[in-house]
Amino acid sequence: MQHEMRAEYEEGSPGRVAGAPVKIWHMVRANGTTAMCGRELDPDAETQAADLWGAADSAPFCHSCGAMYLREVP
Ligand SMILES: [Zn+2]
Incomplete structure (x- = not known):
């Protein structure tokens, strides 16, 4: 299954x-x-490749999404 990361911005951004x-x-x-944790994200929000998950220089990652993602992708 294909995955990708999608950004959540600060409130009011x-x-x-x-x-x-x-x-x-x-x-x-x-x-x-819709994020794997259930969060609705803006269709215009920035995305990046799923294999950048956990890259050190990125913004924080959603722990709920991470847990579910790692369960689906061995
Ligand atoms: Zn999430």
């Missing part, structure tokens, strides 16, 4: 604007907008 600070990264299935 307009979303995908240049340099908008990412609050946390969630994991979604395929290119959906």
Whole structure:
């Protein structure tokens, strides 16, 4: 199954604007907008490849999504 990361922004952030600070990264299935933890994410939110999950220099990752993702992807 395909996964990708999708960004959640700070409350009140307009979303995908240049340099908008990412609050946390969630994991979604395929290119959906509902995170694996159930969170609804903006369709315009930034995405990045699932294999960057856990990369040291990225914003924080959602622990709930991480747990479910690691269960689906051995
Ligand atoms: Zn999540």
